[in-house]
Amino acid sequence: MATDSAPLKEPADATPATGTAAVEPLVRFDKVVKRYGDHVVLDELDFTVRRGEHVTLIGPSGSGKTTILRLLMTLEKVSDGVIWVDGSPLSHVRTADGSLKPAGEKQLRESRKKIGMVFQQFNLFPNMKVLQNITEAPVNVLGMAREEAEARAVDLLDLVGLSGKVDAHPSQLSGGQQQRVAIARALAMRPEILLLDEVTSALDPELVAGVLDLLGDIARSTDITMLCVTHEMNFARDVSKKVLMFDAGRVVESGSPEKIFSDPEHERTREFLNAVL
Numbered sequence: 001m002a003t004d005s006a007p008l009k010e011p012a013d014a015t016p017a018t019g020t021a022a023v024e025p026l027v028r029f030d031k032v033v034k035r036y037g038d039h040v041v042l043d044e045l046d047f048t049v050r051r052g053e054h055v056t057l058i059g060p061s062g063s064g065k066t067t068i069l070r071l072l073m074t075l076e077k078v079s080d081g082v083i084w085v086d087g088s089p090l091s092h093v094r095t096a097d098g099s100l101k102p103a104g105e106k107q108l109r110e111s112r113k114k115i116g117m118v119f120q121q122f123n124l125f126p127n128m129k130v131l132q133n134i135t136e137a138p139v140n141v142l143g144m145a146r147e148e149a150e151a152r153a154v155d156l157l158d159l160v161g162l163s164g165k166v167d168a169h170p171s172q173l174s175g176g177q178q179q180r181v182a183i184a185r186a187l188a189m190r191p192e193i194l195l196l197d198e199v200t201s202a203l204d205p206e207l208v209a210g211v212l213d214l215l216g217d218i219a220r221s222t223d224i225t226m227l228c229v230t231h232e233m234n235f236a237r238d239v240s241k242k243v244l245m246f247d248a249g250r251v252v253e254s255g256s257p258e259k260i261f262s263d264p265e266h267e268r269t270r271e272f273l274n275a276v277l
């Protein structure tokens, strides 16, 4: 089935009826396929994430974890299936007859506003000062007044422990400090969903705990929904309510961190955890 030919109807429970919004998943992957040429990376993937939930994605290298985050960030397009966010199709738009067709660039840019992502390699703008790194998207994408964006950036820099670095350039900061700026930059867009892709993998070991503590504080003190790819199993245990174990582009097992880490049911989960723990 190709997304650009067959009309796709929304799942029966995708649009909450009045009074049921609290139980409606914020994110729903509905038979999502991602192919690169003949290589099927995600294979009719189904999973849901509830509003405010903190979910950790684990699985062997190449199992499709980063691809899931990139699809949610609309940096990639689905090959098949539909991604729903808050009852609306992220990857598609509704046509007049109620069917869905793949979203164009304009809609994808709109969808992207709801979602923030922090990358392994920080991805800061090297030629901009810290403050401008944080205000750039709120001003140019959301149309926020510069003064308001700057005031918010100052608050966020305080939150991430970098209030003295407003005028620094990224090259003048440590990796841990750059990642804190990247976290502040993602939060500046007031996203509903925060995607974290191995955000401590590129850091020197002594900087890892500080960044994880900050993310733990953000998870506990806000109602943000988090999807997190990490090899930091203690962080997953402390911060997430649900762990999804992926293999070959599918969820092979999901459950609480306690259940998955101490009593996994699937052989692939046991193999993976034996290798990383």
Ligand SMILES: Nc1ncnc2c1ncn2[C@@H]1O[C@H](COP(=O)(O)OP(=O)(O)OP(=O)(O)O)[C@@H](O)[C@H]1O
Residues within 6 Å of the ligand: 036, 041, 059, 060, 061, 062, 063, 064, 065, 066, 067, 068
């Ligand atoms: N742009 C691309 N073109 C072709 N293949 C790609 C592309 N991006 C990802 N892939 C392939 O998709 C598969 C899944 O990659 P992905 O990065 O999602 O895995 P992952 O589970 O995040 O792995 P890791 O833990 O090593 O980061 C890999 O086989 C990868 O080579």
